[in-house]
Structures are given as structure tokens and as C-alpha cells.
Amino acid sequence: MSKNGLSHEYEVGVEYFLQFALRNANNPNAMPCPCAKCGNLKTKDIDTIRAHLCCNGIDLTYHTWIWHGERSKFENSMNDGDRVGQDERKYFTEEPISMVHGAYDSYAKNPNQFHKLLEDAEKPLYPGCVKFTKLSALVKLYNSKAKYSWSDKSFTDLLGLFGQMLPDDNELPLTLYDAKKSLCALGMDYVKIHACPNDCILYRKEYEDFTNCPICGMSRWKLGKNSTIIGGVPAKVLWYFPPIPRFQRWFQQKVISKELTWHADKRIRDGYLHHPADAPSWKVVDHNWPNFASEPRNLRLAISADVMNPHSLMSSAYSCWPIVMITYNLPPSLCMKRKFMMLTLLISGPKQPGNDIDVYLAPLIDDLKFLWDNGVDTYDAYRKEMFSLRAVLLWTINDFPAYGNMSGCIVKGYHACPICGEETYSTRLKHSRKIVYTGHRRFLPTSLPYRRQKKAFNRNQEFKLAPKPLTGYEVLERVERINYRLGKMSGKIKSNVGDEKSCWKKKSIFFELEYWKHLHFDMFLM
Structure with missing residues (x-):
């Protein structure tokens, strides 16, 4: 099967391989496809695999058929000299973390890839070099490429220039393509x-x-x-960066694994707000789900979404929506650092998703539901043990227009206040044709003299009390009856209730999370 894809030998090899795989397959209707595009990461039926192998060719790194013949154990593939502990070996022999999500652990799947990663991590950049290994030098260069927005062509030229400056027997890749092949062993796939x-x-x-x-x-x-x-x-592509493998890799690093329980081990508890763990939203989760709270390594998350123009041109019609995930288990000095702000989704333009952003959030919501319901087996390098990692999404962070897209609340018009809702005080100015919002004195203490003043405000006294924010249950009750069809060309139907004053336009996809309705309403406003 290493022959030319158009040759008769390749065709014979494909048929021989398919018959061999059928004889050894656990499920003949869902076998890993070894083509260059699927790389044994997706399961297909035999006819689809035959078509993929003819069109895409076989993955040339697939030398040992452990996924279509006898399943060899990972321990047997390791040499006695490998510097990997028994706990780590157990971790790397675990089954794929989520067959539901189609996410495979690349190390468990391909032991040769793990060996290659170890070799690159220990091999000096050039003979006698003590500061950099092949992997560490490549990672630092690639981080600089991302930080300073180097183009692919400039990065390739830079690698070639560095290769000429270093000794002739250096290990630095000379092209961006070769660099990516080396970094793929880290498993940071998308x-x-x-x-x-x-x-x-x-x-x-x-x-x-x-x-x-x-x-x-x-x-x-x-x-x-x-x-x-x-x-x-x-025509349009969503870039999804699965967070679960990256969470697992955090716990494989002793320093980071230790910091991920800072909120339980080192946080000062004096009644003041020092950390999100002191906030009511965190305590709601601890109170309602004590089993979840009993494991301090379980992650408390938030996601941030906003639109950006990647070309830095205000007149450009192209837009891009990055969805970034923040982990609050870390100390305040680290949780908002770039290193721990995790890009999970990249929604490319040219059209903005708007209220249809729920379509693109679906893969992330699926992973969040899996982390909450099932958890994933994770190795803790600091405590040297396996545990089941779970996670909860506490809130979202947006500006006001993005908040409207994410939560399904109206943020313009006569009922634009998320707190006041249908009781929003609003007036349309006759000449400027703009809507202004008044009635803010309701939120002042009742004894304050501003409430009784007329001339300085709208010539009326204000004695009404401030409206109470809705609970998650109340929000869900209002949006359950809304009929909203996703898509720009689907012919929008806002509501079948007949309530024209409703300040809600859709049911947010976040309500698919079991715990979302239990959270405080003010979490939607972050």
C-alpha cells in the first residue's frame, strides 16, 4: 500500500487490507479509516474506507496495524529503558476519552508518535547544545510566530536562515510544513x-x-x-479546538496541576471577595452539587465571545468570532493570563452569526455536557493518580450586543434593559429619533432626596421599587414557548405566544446544560 495510488499493486493492497481488517474487526460496520485524511480517527463502513483509500491514499505513518489486526498493548511497545512511570503508562493505555465526541487520545492510539515526542524532547538542537532540545526550540519559535503574527512565508524563511547559522548537523526543521509535522505529536489538534x-x-x-x-x-x-x-x-468553516485534551495535558504538568487547586488550598477566607470562589455563583454550584464540589480539581469555567476584524480594517466586511474559555481554578494572577485563556471556537466570516451563534456553539456545548455528566479519566502528575475530571460553566463574558446574541435577550428597542425587562422605562425622542431610558431612580435607596425631585429629572417623583432580576427558572419559563428557527434564510418566527412586549427572542443553547437554569440570572450579564 506504499505504492503509487494509481498502480495495480496499490489497488490489490487495498483489497487485501480490507479483507484482513474485516476478519479482525470488532464492528465491521464501523472500522477506523486509515486514509491520509481520517488517520484512524474516524470510523467508517468498508465501502467508505475503500473510497477514501483510493481518493486520499493511506496514512504513511501507519506502519503497525494495531487498529485492524491484533490489538497490542502499549506496555509491550515500550522498551525497558523508557523513562515513563507506571502511572503514566497506565494513562497512555487508556481507551479514547470520548467515543461520543470522536476524540481519540493520540498517544494511546499511536505509541510510535509518543516515542517520537520523547526523542524530540531529549534530542539536543545540535551536538553539544545544552540550552535547547529540538522540541523546546521549535515550540519557542512557533510561540513567537503566533505572538507577533508572522506570516507562514516569513516563518519558513526564518527557519531556513536559522538552519544556515546553526551547525550542519542541527535538528531544526527547515520549513513550516516540517515544523507542523513535529508539533502534531503534541496532540494540539483542531x-x-x-x-x-x-x-x-x-x-x-x-x-x-x-x-x-x-x-x-x-x-x-x-x-x-x-x-x-x-x-x-x-462555503463556510467552523474551527473547533477541543478543550478536553488540553485540560488533561494541564494536569500532566506538575506545576500547573498544583495551581489548579489553588482556590481550595491557598485561598484566603475572610469574608471578602478575593477570587471567583468567594462569589455567590460559585457557592450555588457548591450548595446544589456537593459531590462535584468535593473534588477541588473539577474545573469552573467561563467563555468569552466577541467579534473582531482580523485584517485591522474598519471598512472590511469580513468578521471573525473567537470563543475563548477561561478557567477560574487558578489563582487570580494566572487565570486571566494568555497561557491559560483557551481558544475553543473560531467562527469565520464574512457574515456575522448574530442570533444564530447557537449553531456554532453546539460542539462546545456537547463537550461541556459530557464533562458534566460523565467526566474524563485524567492523570494528575502532581498527586500521581488518576481521577475523573468534570467541569461546569459558570457564566459568559460579552459586551452588550454579543450578550444579546448569546443569551437570546433583546438589547435594543423599548425593552432593552435585561434587568427591567418588560418594565423598562423608555421614551422615543421626537426629533433625534432615538430611544432613551429613564426610571433609574428606582434603584436608589427609598430615603434618598433624589427620588422626590422633579425639575432635575422628568418632572415626576419616583416612588416605585427596583425590579427584581429573574431567576434561571423564570427565564427558562419565558423562553420555552418561543419558536425561533436558526438560519439567515429560515423565515424568522419570534414567538407563538402573542406577547409583543416580551424582551426574549430565542431559547439559548446554554439551557441544554443541565445546571444552567439553577444559576443566578446575573450570570447571564457578565
Whole structure:
């Protein structure tokens, strides 16, 4: 199967391989596909695997058939001289962390990849070098590329220049392609998910093999001149960076693993707010789910979303939505550092998702539900033990327009205040044609003299009390009856209740999280 993909020998090799795999497969209808594109990460039926091998070729790094023949144990593939402890060996022999999500542990799947990573981590950059190994030098250079926004071409030229400056027998890759192949062993993979250009669906799960959107009928593929379909080029792509493997790698580092329990081990408890663990929202989770709170390593998360222009041009029509995840288990000096702010989703333009952002949040919500319901087996390098890691999403962080897209609350018009809701004091100015919001004296103490003044305000006294924020249950009750169809071309139906004064326009996807309705309403306003 290493022959030319168009040769007769390759065709014979494919058929021999498929028959061999069928004889040894646990499930003949769902076998790992070893083509260059799937790389044994996706399961397919035998006909699809045959088509993939003919079109994409076989993954050339797949030399030992442990996924289609006899399953060899990882311990047997390790030499006696390997400097890996028994606990680490147990971790790397674990089954894939989530068959539901299609996420495989790359080290358990491919022991040779782990050996290659160890070799690169120990091999000097050049003979006699004591400051850098091949891996550490490459990681530092790649971090600088990301930090200073170097182009791919400039980075390739820089690697070539450094290669000429170093001794002839150095280990530094000379091209960006070679550098990426070395860094892939770290397992920092991403998933490209095709999306409908009208934001109706993602081509995943039941829609994975569709070529047209079942809602609006738009083609999955990009349209060229004269509206001809360019096969293989998606019209819109979501970039998803699964957070679960990165959480597991945090705990594999002793220093970070220790810091992830700072809120339980070193936090000062004097009644003042020093950390999010002192906030009511954190305590709600501790009170309602004591089993979750009993494990301090369980993660408390937040996500931040906002639009950005990657080209730094105010007039550009292109937009990009990064979704960043923050972990609050860390001390305050670290939890907002760039190193621990994790990019999970990248929603590319040119159209902004708007209220249809729920379509793109679906993969992340699936992972969050899995972390809450099941947890993942994780190795703690600091305590040298395995434990089941779980996580909870406490709130989202947005500006006001993005808050409206994420929560489903109206943020403009006569009922734009998330706290006041239908009781918002608003007036439309006749000449400027703008809406202004008054009635803020309701939030002042009742004894304050400002409440009785007329001339300085709207010529009326204010004796009403401030409205109470809604609870999560009350919000869910209001949005349950809203009929909102996702997609730009789906013909919006806001509500079938007949309440024109409702300040809610959709049910947020966050309510798919079991615990979301139990959280305080003010969490939606972060």
C-alpha cells in the first residue's frame, strides 16, 4: 500500500487490507479509516474506507496495524529503558476519552508518535547544545510566530536562515510544513467543521454526509463563477479546538496541576471577595452539587465571545468570532493570563452569526455536557493518580450586543434593559429619533432626596421599587414557548405566544446544560 495510488499493486493492497481488517474487526460496520485524511480517527463502513483509500491514499505513518489486526498493548511497545512511570503508562493505555465526541487520545492510539515526542524532547538542537532540545526550540519559535503574527512565508524563511547559522548537523526543521509535522505529536489538534453559509446547520452528526443544507437548500460547497460548485471547497468553516485534551495535558504538568487547586488550598477566607470562589455563583454550584464540589480539581469555567476584524480594517466586511474559555481554578494572577485563556471556537466570516451563534456553539456545548455528566479519566502528575475530571460553566463574558446574541435577550428597542425587562422605562425622542431610558431612580435607596425631585429629572417623583432580576427558572419559563428557527434564510418566527412586549427572542443553547437554569440570572450579564 506504499505504492503509487494509481498502480495495480496499490489497488490489490487495498483489497487485501480490507479483507484482513474485516476478519479482525470488532464492528465491521464501523472500522477506523486509515486514509491520509481520517488517520484512524474516524470510523467508517468498508465501502467508505475503500473510497477514501483510493481518493486520499493511506496514512504513511501507519506502519503497525494495531487498529485492524491484533490489538497490542502499549506496555509491550515500550522498551525497558523508557523513562515513563507506571502511572503514566497506565494513562497512555487508556481507551479514547470520548467515543461520543470522536476524540481519540493520540498517544494511546499511536505509541510510535509518543516515542517520537520523547526523542524530540531529549534530542539536543545540535551536538553539544545544552540550552535547547529540538522540541523546546521549535515550540519557542512557533510561540513567537503566533505572538507577533508572522506570516507562514516569513516563518519558513526564518527557519531556513536559522538552519544556515546553526551547525550542519542541527535538528531544526527547515520549513513550516516540517515544523507542523513535529508539533502534531503534541496532540494540539483542531477540527474543521463545514457550516451552512446561511448559518442554518453544521455538517456534523446526522448532517455529516449532506451536500446541501436541509433547511435553506444552499450548497455545502463554495460557488465559483456562474454559480458553478467548486467541489471539495466548503462555503463556510467552523474551527473547533477541543478543550478536553488540553485540560488533561494541564494536569500532566506538575506545576500547573498544583495551581489548579489553588482556590481550595491557598485561598484566603475572610469574608471578602478575593477570587471567583468567594462569589455567590460559585457557592450555588457548591450548595446544589456537593459531590462535584468535593473534588477541588473539577474545573469552573467561563467563555468569552466577541467579534473582531482580523485584517485591522474598519471598512472590511469580513468578521471573525473567537470563543475563548477561561478557567477560574487558578489563582487570580494566572487565570486571566494568555497561557491559560483557551481558544475553543473560531467562527469565520464574512457574515456575522448574530442570533444564530447557537449553531456554532453546539460542539462546545456537547463537550461541556459530557464533562458534566460523565467526566474524563485524567492523570494528575502532581498527586500521581488518576481521577475523573468534570467541569461546569459558570457564566459568559460579552459586551452588550454579543450578550444579546448569546443569551437570546433583546438589547435594543423599548425593552432593552435585561434587568427591567418588560418594565423598562423608555421614551422615543421626537426629533433625534432615538430611544432613551429613564426610571433609574428606582434603584436608589427609598430615603434618598433624589427620588422626590422633579425639575432635575422628568418632572415626576419616583416612588416605585427596583425590579427584581429573574431567576434561571423564570427565564427558562419565558423562553420555552418561543419558536425561533436558526438560519439567515429560515423565515424568522419570534414567538407563538402573542406577547409583543416580551424582551426574549430565542431559547439559548446554554439551557441544554443541565445546571444552567439553577444559576443566578446575573450570570447571564457578565
